[in-house]
Amino acid sequence: MPNRATLTSQSPEQTLEIAASLARQFPHALVLLHGELGAGKTLFARGFAKGLNIECNVSSPSYTLMNEYKSGNQSLYHIDLYRINCFEEVIDIGLFDILNAGCPCLIEWAERVTELNKLPHLEVCITRSADDPDWQRQIAWELKESQI
Numbered sequence: 001m002p003n004r005a006t007l008t009s010q011s012p013e014q015t016l017e018i019a020a021s022l023a024r025q026f027p028h029a030l031v032l033l034h035g036e037l038g039a040g041k042t043l044f045a046r047g048f049a050k051g052l053n054i055e056c057n058v059s060s061p062s063y064t065l066m067n068e069y070k071s072g073n074q075s076l077y078h079i080d081l082y083r084i085n086c087f088e089e090v091i092d093i094g095l096f097d098i099l100n101a102g103c104p105c106l107i108e109w110a111e112r113v114t115e116l117n118k119l120p121h122l123e124v125c126i127t128r129s130a131d132d133p134d135w136q137r138q139i140a141w142e143l144k145e146s147q148i
C-alpha cells in the first residue's frame, strides 16, 4: 500500500470523495491538514466524516476550537488551531485521550503547533492549482511515522 500520493481535485465533490476514500483507508488517523484559507480543509473534513459514515453538519470549529461528530459508537474530532499556538492547549482539549481511544482526529492549521509533527499522523496538504485556482486543488497526502 503506498504511503503517499498527490491527487488532483477538479471540484468540491471530488475533494469530498478523495477525503472519504482516505477515511476508509485510515479510519483511526490523526490527520494534520495544511492549506491556506479557502483551500478546502473544512470541506475535506466533511468528506472524511462521510467516509466514516458520519452524517452530520461538519463546519469550521474556529470559534469552538473542537467539534465532535458522532454516529452510533463512531466519533470524529475536528480541531481548528487558528487561535491556538501551543502544544499544552492541544493537550488540554484532550488530544491524547482522543488518540488513545483510537478515535480519528482532524486538525486544521496544524502547522501552528510544530510538536504535532512528531506524532504519527496522516499529513494532508491542500493547495490551489495555478491553472484553475477557483476549482482545482492538489491534495498531497503522506503517512508520517512517529518521531518520538
Ligand SMILES: Nc1ncnc2c1ncn2[C@@H]1O[C@H](COP(=O)(O)OP(=O)(O)O)[C@@H](O)[C@H]1O
Binding pocket: 009, 010, 011, 012, 013, 014, 015, 035, 036, 037, 038, 039, 040, 041, 042, 043, 044, 060, 108, 134, 135, 136, 137
Ligand atoms: N476542488 C475543490 N476542493 C475543495 N474546495 C473547493 C474546490 N473548488 C472550490 N472549492 C471551494 O473552496 C472553498 C473551501 O472552503 P473551506 O473548506 O472552508 O476552506 P478552509 O477550511 O481551507 O479555509 C469552498 O467554498 C469550496 O466550495
Ligand SMILES: [Mg+2]
Binding pocket: 041, 042, 060, 108
Ligand atoms: Mg476551515
